[in-house]
Amino acid sequence: DAMVIQNPRYQVTQFGKPVTLSCSQTLNHNVMYWYQQKSSQAPKLLFHYYDKDFNNEADTPDNFQSRRPNTSFCFLDIRSPGLGDAAMYLCATSRDQRAYNEQFFGPGTRLTVL
Amino acid sequence: AQSVTQLDSQVPVFEEAPVELRCNYSSSVSVYLFWYVQYPNQGLQLLLKYLSGSTLVKGINGFEAEFNKSQTSFHLRKPSVHISDTAEYFCAVREDAGGTSYGKLTFGQGTILTVHP
Numbered sequence: 001d002a003m004v005i006q007n008p009r010y011q012v013t014q015f016g017k018p019v020t021l022s023c024s025q026t027l028n029h030n031v032m033y034w035y036q037q038k039s040s041q042a043p044k045l046l047f048h049y050y051d052k053d054f055n056n057e058a059d060t061p062d063n064f065q066s067r068r069p070n071t072s073f074c075f076l077d078i079r080s081p082g083l084g085d086a087a088m089y090l091c092a093t094s095r096d097q098r099a100y101n102e103q104f105f106g107p108g109t110r111l112t113v114l
Numbered sequence: 115a116q117s118v119t120q121l122d123s124q125v126p127v128f129e130e131a132p133v134e135l136r137c138n139y140s141s142s143v144s145v146y147l148f149w150y151v152q153y154p155n156q157g158l159q160l161l162l163k164y165l166s167g168s169t170l171v172k173g174i175n176g177f178e179a180e181f182n183k184s185q186t187s188f189h190l191r192k193p194s195v196h197i198s199d200t201a202e203y204f205c206a207v208r209e210d211a212g213g214t215s216y217g218k219l220t221f222g223q224g225t226i227l228t229v230h231p
Contacts, residue, residue: 004157042204042221043158090157099208099217100146100165105157 003027004106006091012112013081021076021109023091029104031097032074034066035090037108043090049074050097086113116141118207120222128230129197135190135225137205144210147188148219149179152202164188175199200229
């Protein structure tokens with residue numbers, strides 16, 4: 001089945017220690033998104049890639065970076081995680097940027113910062 | 115800018131009872147509307163979406179929603195819930211920016227549906 005895969009499902013890191021979360025997709029979609037979802041809150045868009053074009057949300061901290069080396073993979077790098085960065089990180093894809101296209105979500109990676 | 119309000123943060127209900135989860139949105143342009151479900155420690159799964167046409171849309175797992183433009187609402191309903199429907203439900207809106215322009219998906223705060231035996 002075509003899908004969005006996130007690894008690992010659970011990640012524990014130490015305060016200030018860089019961490020990378022991974023997302024891959026077999027849908028061959030052009031757009032990939034990263035969302036942050038804190039406990040009991042709505043998902044918040046951090047940034048997205050439309051093909052190779054990177055689009056950052058205005059309020060995304062500089063501490064968060066992303067890479068998309070090819071169509072299938074996208075990475076979220078947190079350079080110096082703080083306690084406030086503990087959250088579920090969701091990757092999503094869509095066929096293109098048109099508003100009516102559904103976004104397909106992965107299962108998420110739950111990040112714990114010690 | 116668009117916004118979404120889910121009027122109930124928690125909805126408890128007994129098994130086989132009907133349920134309605136309420137969602138209102140605000141936008142100055144045409145929108146597309148979505149309902150997603152999230153089970154514990156899982157990603158979001160699309161239940162249904164309204165793009166155009168009939169205002170009553172049917173989705174998976176027996177859910178349906180009605181788009182009401184005059185009241186800017188998109189309430190989710192199910193006539194008879196099961197224990198397995200216990201989850202968090204998110205209403206989301208995306209503005210139609212036209213062509214291939216990007217429209218951000220904005221989520222409501224979520225409604226936790228708890229189905230009791």
